[in-house]
Amino acid sequence: MPEFFHDKRLYYTPIEFALSHLGGTWKMPILWRLQEKAQRFNELKKDIPHITDKMLTSQLRELESKGLINREIFPVIPPKVEYSLTKKGMKAIPIIETIMKYGYDLIQDAGIEFPPKKA
Amino acid sequence: MPEFFHDKRLYYTPIEFALSHLGGTWKMPILWRLQEKAQRFNELKKDIPHITDKMLTSQLRELESKGLINREIFPVIPPKVEYSLTKKGMKAIPIIETIMKYGYDLIQDAGIEFPPKKA
C-alpha cells in the first residue's frame, strides 16, 4: 500500500499530493504572480482575470495553510493585507514554469493563437 | 483577453490547458506506466491501485482524444486492446517526472513516510 493519509485525506501517489498543492484553476496563477514581490488582495484580483473574491480568498487560505504563502495584515483602515511566497512556495515556481511551458507547447500544437503573457 | 476556446471549453491560461491534458487523479499515473511499453487494459488496472474500470476507461478515452495515447484493438475473443504513448504523449513524460519529484519533495517536507515507487 503505497498510499498515505495526510490532513484528513487519502493520497494514492506523490502526483496527487503535488496537485493538492498546485492543482485547480487558480493556485498556480496566484503563486506565479507572487514570485516577484508581495501583492495585496486587490492587486491579485485585478491581475488575475475572471477570479472572484470568493475564489481568491479560498485559494489564498489553502496556499497559506499548506505553507506556500505568507499573509501579513497591516492594522489600518481600510484594511491592508499582503501576500508573499514562503521558501516552500518559491520551490513551486520552477514546477509552475515547467507546466506553463508545456501548456504553451500544447497550445502551439493545437494551432491556437495565444499571446505569450504571464500565466 | 488572453483566454481562448478549444473543444467546447473556455481556458484562461496555458496552465489550465496543460491540466486538462494531465490533471485529475489518474491521467499521469496511466501515462507514466505506458512510457516503457504498450499495456493492456487489465495490466494497467492491476498496476494502478484503486482505479475502477469506469475511471480507467474514461481516462484512456480522454487521453486518446487528446492524442496522448494510441489504442490498438486485436480482434480476438476474449478482447485484446493495447494502449501506447504517442509522440505527443512522450512529451508529457518529463513534465510528469517533474511533478512527481516535486510531490516526493513535499512528502519529505511533511515528514510522511512513503516508499519510493513508480507513481
Add this chain to the structure above:
DNA sequence: ATTTAGACTATCCAAAAGGTAAGTATAGAA
C-alpha cells in the same frame, strides 16, 4: 449448462470545485 476471460457500458450517487449575489466593518472624504 455454467463459468471464465477481457474490455468494456450503463446507472445511480456523493463529494468537490467553482460561480453568483449580497452583506459586513471602519474611518475618512465629499
Add this chain to the structure above:
DNA sequence: TTCTATACTTACCTTTTGGATAGTCTAAAT
C-alpha cells in the same frame, strides 16, 4: 449623511469529478 475603499464572509446553486455496482458480448473450457 451618504459614499468609498479594502478585504473579506455567507448563502445558495450548478457543474465536474469520481466512486459503487451491475450488466454486456463472445467463444472456448469445464
